[in-house]
Amino acid sequence: MGVEEGQMRRLVMRELARRPINITKLSFTVNHGVIHMFGQISRLSAHRNADLKQEMEIFRQSLRRKPGIRDVNYDEVLIRQ
Numbered sequence: 001m002g003v004e005e006g007q008m009r010r011l012v013m014r015e016l017a018r019r020p021i022n023i024t025k026l027s028f029t030v031n032h033g034v035i036h037m038f039g040q041i042s043r044l045s046a047h048r049n050a051d052l053k054q055e056m057e058i059f060r061q062s063l064r065r066k067p068g069i070r071d072v073n074y075d076e077v078l079i080r081q
Helices: 003-017 052-064
Strands: 021-031 034-043 071-080
Touching: 003 021, 003 052, 021 052, 034 052, 052 071
Parallel strands: 034 071
Antiparallel strands: 021 034
């Protein structure tokens, strides 16, 4: 893993931490500026009204604005409402 990919991984983790979602069963890879996510997410117990699909879209849009990030793919993420 190159320096840039390591920085992108940290950036992804920081952005995920800002969202009201449980990511304990979520994994991701970074490859040439593309983030591939897989696993499952659910709501944090303190945020029972969070719309997880909307939260993931906000997350994706936020990351796409960052330099070096070309795309964010979360098609393989199971969203447990």
